[in-house]
Amino acid sequence: MKKTSTRLADGRELLYYDSRDDSVRDAVDRRPLDPVAITPEIRRDPLLGDSVAIAAHRQNRTYQPPAGECPLCPSRDGRLSEIPAADYDVVVFENRFPSLAGDSGRCEVVCFTSDHHASFADLGEEQAALVLAAWTDRTAELAELPQVEQIFCFENRGAEIGVTLGHPHGQIYAYPFVSPRTALMLRSAADHRRRTGRNLFDDVVARELSAAERVVIAADHWVAFVPYAARWPYEIHLYPRRRVPDLRGLGEAARAELPGVYLELLRRFDRVFGDAEPPTPYISAWHQAPYRAAGRDGFALHLELFTVRRTPGKLKFLAGSESGMSVFINDVPPETAARRLREAASV
Structure with missing residues (x-):
């Protein structure tokens, strides 16, 4: 480069x-x-x-x-x-x-x-x-x-x-x-550490791999899954298997594998609603550890990818409960979303 x-x-x-x-x-x-x-x-x-x-x-x-x-x-x-x-x-x-x-x-x-x-x-x-x-x-x-x-x-x-x-x-x-979202994650991670002595992000990834039903892609260095309490109809979290705080910490093997995994996830988002639909609208967000906050070393770099489309021709709008009280109501069970995203895999 x-x-x-x-x-x-x-x-x-x-x-x-x-x-x-x-x-x-x-x-x-x-x-x-x-x-x-x-x-x-x-x-x-x-x-x-x-x-x-x-x-x-x-x-x-x-x-x-x-x-x-x-x-x-x-x-x-x-x-x-x-x-x-x-x-x-x-x-x-x-x-x-x-x-x-x-x-x-x-x-x-x-x-x-x-x-x-x-x-x-x-x-x-x-x-x-x-x-x-x-x-x-x-x-x-x-x-x-x-x-x-x-x-x-x-x-x-x-x-x-x-x-x-x-x-x-x-x-x-x-x-x-x-x-604010990162501050909440850091507080949850600190509380989990006090209660269990373990890393929250590691435990979340391990739980999803063990359950398997919400896993979308399990590659050598990355795992992508629909979270257990997904807020959005189609939402994927992508983690490196070896926890690092930000993009700078990725090893060469994980860095080399990421483009193929990420492109496959984006293409599945485009396919899951069928060819008749316009390209799927989405937000793709990299969560990285803050630089001077307590708990940085225990934070896990990860991507959160989600769409506001809930079914062909219909969008998920943030209405009273979501916008007024930050309480999300998801119309698509995470297990169903994961299954459909697995079915949308490239041939």
Whole structure:
């Protein structure tokens, strides 16, 4: 992998990740952009203790442009975009409309491919491995920023999820705090350790492997399963068999196997509802340990992949119980979802 750093016209950083070591990235951003001057605010909820980002400038972000005006496509044929090059493998750059910036963290966009009409599931294993390398590199670099406590790599796909740009891409949030969901996991893990003397994440994976009925894929270095108390109709958790706190800790064997396993899971999501349906909307979220929180060493890197589609033509909306009280009601038994995802395996 070759990494090349440059700057966009408004001063934001852009990084090319290329599979070829002889790639040359010298294109200049020729757009007349003003320097970025954004100050999102972090406010703390006194009742829940949660942090909320206030980012009013995001009201003006680009929304569902036609393919010919996509800001994530390469700059070519006289049209200038966020990526100055005429083509690229993988690109990461600072978000023009970030939820977090400066002392309140950082937001980056990850473009998985220059092909506007592709999706992550369409990538080959080599390209998926390059994305993994970019996630890992950004995790390592952002962890060095003094204001950053946790790195969150994720992808939202589909208009049903709220995606504003159709180009295949994800994001990286560098939070200046420990996210509420991670804080809950850490508290549960600490309580489990006090009661049993064991690691909670290890016990969860062992239980799923022993029961087997919710396991979707059991590879040499990774295991994917529908969790016992799944919140979403189709939800998969993917863990490395050897527990590590974040992407940086993965061994070479696990790193080499991940692209094939991950691509297979995404393709099953596309197949489980049948070819008549549009591509399945989903959120793919990498959970990594915070850097300075107690319990970091006992945290387990894992991916949570889920869709808001509950059956062909119908979505799972977060209504009163879910949105008002955070009590989820799942219409699809996890064992049924796991069976259907196993049946959607590649031939």
